[in-house]
Structure formats: structure tokens, C-alpha cells
Amino acid sequence: MGNDDHGRRKTPCSCCMSVFKWIPVLFITAVIGWSYYAYVVQLCILGMENRVTMAVFLLFYHLTLVLFLWSYWQTIFTSVGRVPDHWRLPESEVERLFRAENQEAQKRILNNFARNLPVTNRTMNGAVRFCEKCKIIKPDRSHHCSVCNCCVLKMDHHCPWVNNCVNFYNYKYFVLFLGYALIYCLYVAFTTLNDFIQFWKNENQLSEQGQLNGTGMGRFHILFLFFIGIMFAISLVSLFGYHIYLVFMNRTTLEAFRAPIFRVGGPDKNGYNLGRYANFCEVFGDNWQYWFLPIFTSFGDGISYPIRHLEEDTETLLGYQSDTRIEMEEDFFPETRFHDTIIP
Numbered sequence: 001m002g003n004d005d006h007g008r009r010k011t012p013c014s015c016c017m018s019v020f021k022w023i024p025v026l027f028i029t030a031v032i033g034w035s036y037y038a039y040v041v042q043l044c045i046l047g048m049e050n051r052v053t054m055a056v057f058l059l060f061y062h063l064t065l066v067l068f069l070w071s072y073w074q075t076i077f078t079s080v081g082r083v084p085d086h087w088r089l090p091e092s093e094v095e096r097l098f099r100a101e102n103q104e105a106q107k108r109i110l111n112n113f114a115r116n117l118p119v120t121n122r123t124m125n126g127a128v129r130f131c132e133k134c135k136i137i138k139p140d141r142s143h144h145c146s147v148c149n150c151c152v153l154k155m156d157h158h159c160p161w162v163n164n165c166v167n168f169y170n171y172k173y174f175v176l177f178l179g180y181a182l183i184y185c186l187y188v189a190f191t192t193l194n195d196f197i198q199f200w201k202n203e204n205q206l207s208e209q210g211q212l213n214g215t216g217m218g219r220f221h222i223l224f225l226f227f228i229g230i231m232f233a234i235s236l237v238s239l240f241g242y243h244i245y246l247v248f249m250n251r252t253t254l255e256a257f258r259a260p261i262f263r264v265g266g267p268d269k270n271g272y273n274l275g276r277y278a279n280f281c282e283v284f285g286d287n288w289q290y291w292f293l294p295i296f297t298s299f300g301d302g303i304s305y306p307i308r309h310l311e312e313d314t315e316t317l318l319g320y321q322s323d324t325r326i327e328m329e330e331d332f333f334p335e336t337r338f339h340d341t342i343i344p
């Protein structure tokens with residue numbers, strides 16, 4: 001999966017960590033499983049007398065659920081991909097790099113190696129970005145993820161709720177996942193709202209009308225469904241809204257925290273901003289029929305991206321001058337700070 005995972009031996013400790021990382025995903029899956037039982041069995045099958053209403057409720061429920069689960073699956077199981085091998089420094093070059101006497105010598109080694117690679121990003125000190133752990137020149141917008149233990153193309157953030165890095169290959173799926181999860185929660189909340197109100201208005205009358213299962217547990221499931229739906233919807237609406245904003249600005253979460261630094265122009269949060277529609281198409285493609293489906297339609301190869309002032313950076317594309325400096329840092333900043341903190 002990662003650049004550096006190949007040939008790495010699994011220790012019992014790393015196996016335990018792998019299992020531990022799946023806990024948030026299992027939690028979400030368990031909530032979805034329970035909500036299915038509460039909605040389909042308790043609300044619709046046991047709680048509704050009108051078969052037409054029941055069929056309509058179930059039809060829209062399953063449509064939303066399928067799109068939600070499909071997007072979730074794609075976000076979780078899409079590989080973070082690999083930085084191509086020709087971006088990796090050969091062992092001999094790495095040894096030379098670490099043995100270099102001074103920064104100038106290191107600079108020459110990296111500068112020479114990166115001269116034909118399409119990189120425009122730099123570190124804060126103006127150096128070509130190099131990953132000490134993966135031994136690669138970092139492609140533009142990529143970052144090293146300490147959880148995935150590899151450099152990830154167009155890294156957005158590492159999300160424990162999907163146990164995967166949100167990156168170039170699954171960003172569309174992630175945004176759709178948030179959107180469909182929000183629709184699912186709102187649909188469940190709104191279709192149980194009437195039962196919720198009725199319960200508080202007249203509990204006894206409700207039982208006689210047969211709108212709720214007469215048992216205490218059935219009532220509990222439906223009321224809890226409403227609460228959970230509202231709670232998750234409130235968490236998701238801000239996260240989904242934020243990522244829609246990022247899509248239209250052509251910015252990753254990491255870039256929103258700290259602007260990418262370009263060789264020409266320096267730090268620029270809008271460096272990749274090509275206009276709202278073009279930004280949207282870069283992630284969702286230009287065929288509207290696929291916009292709402294978790295099928296890969298993003299533009300590009302994840303390695304290089306159109307930039308706003310390309311004409312000013314022509315020099316970069318043609319070859320590098322000798323002002324590049326090496327700075328062997330893990331990254332601009334530790335990605336561990338950018339893990340999801342919002343519990344949906």
C-alpha cells in the first residue's frame with residue numbers, strides 16, 4: 001500500500017496497532033447496522049400500517065444507504081497509491097547525501113536528481129522537498145503520513161474514521177461519503193420526527209394508533225434513531241460544508257492550515273485555484289453523470305497540478321536553477337495534528 005511497506009516485517013505490536021486502527025470503522029459500521037434494524041424493522045415493518053407509505057419510506061431509505069455505504073467503502077479501501085520509483089533516490093545517492101560535507105553539496109545532489117521532475121513546491125527555506133523516511137523527492141501537494149508510513153499524493157489528512165489517508169485517489173469518495181452520510185442522517189431524522197413529536201405530545205394515544213411498536217424497546221429504537229440522526233447530522237454538516245468550500249478553492253486541509261510554498265511566488269494558499277468550476281472538475285471530473293457516484297473521475301495523475309501562475313513558473317518546468325537547498329525535514333509540519341477530531 002505505502003511506498004515503504006514493501007518488505008517490512010510485521011511484528012506482533014504492529015499487528016495489534018493494525019487491529020486497533022479499525023475500531024472507529026467498526027464503530028461506524030455497528031451504528032449503521034443498528035440504524036438499519038431500527039429503521040427497517042421497528043419503524044417501517046412493525047410500526048407502519050399503510051403499505052404504500054412503508055414502501056416509499058423503504059425505497060428512499062435504501063437508495064440513500066447504498067450510495068452512503070458505497071462511498072464509505074471506496075474511501076476506506078482505495079489505496080493511497082505510490083510515488084513512482086523514479087522519484088526515489090538510489091541507495092548510492094542517499095549515502096552520498098548523508099555523507100555530504102555541507103549543505104551546498106547536498107543541494108547539488110538533490111538538485112541534480114530533481115532536475116527533470118515536475119516539482120514546483122518548496123520547503124519554507126526554499127529547498128526541494130525531500131522525504132528522509134521514504135528517500136524520495138516529494139511530488140507537489142504530497143506529504144509524509146506518519147500513520148500510513150509513506151508519502152501520500154495530494155494528502156488532505158489522515159482520517160481514523162475511514163482508517164485511511166484522504167488523498168488524490170479517494171478525495172471525491174470522501175466528499176461524497178460526507179454528503180451521503182449527511183443525507184442519510186437527515187432522512188432518518190425527518191422521517192422519525194413525527195413519531196418523536198407524537199411521543200412527547202401523547203404517548204398513550206400514539207400506542208393506540210399503532211404508529212409505534214407497542215413495546216418499550218421498539219419505542220426506544222425509534223426515539224434513539226431520531227437523536228442519533230440529529231447528532232450525526234450536526235457533526236457532518238460542518239465537515240461537509242468545509243470540504244465543499246475546499247473543493248471550490250482547490251485546497252487540501254493541510255494547505256488550508258499552511259499555504260503551499262512555490263518556487264516562484266513563495267507561499268500562496270490560492271496557488272492551485274483555477275476558478276470554482278475548474279476546481280470542482282479537478283476533483284469530480286467534467287461529466288455530470290458521474291459527479292454523484294463514487295467512481296474515479298478526478299483529473300490528473302496526482303503528481304503534478306496546474307497552478308494559477310503557470311506562466312511565471314515556466315522556468316521551473318524547463319529545469320531547475322542552482323538556488324535549491326536541501327532541508328531534510330519530515331514535512332512542513334507534523335500531520336498527526338491534522339487527524340480528524342470531529343466525531344460524526
Ligand SMILES: [Zn+2]
Pocket residue numbers: 131132133134135143144145149150151
Ligand atoms: Zn515519506
Ligand SMILES: [Zn+2]
Pocket residue numbers: 145146147148149152157158159164165166
Ligand atoms: Zn495516512
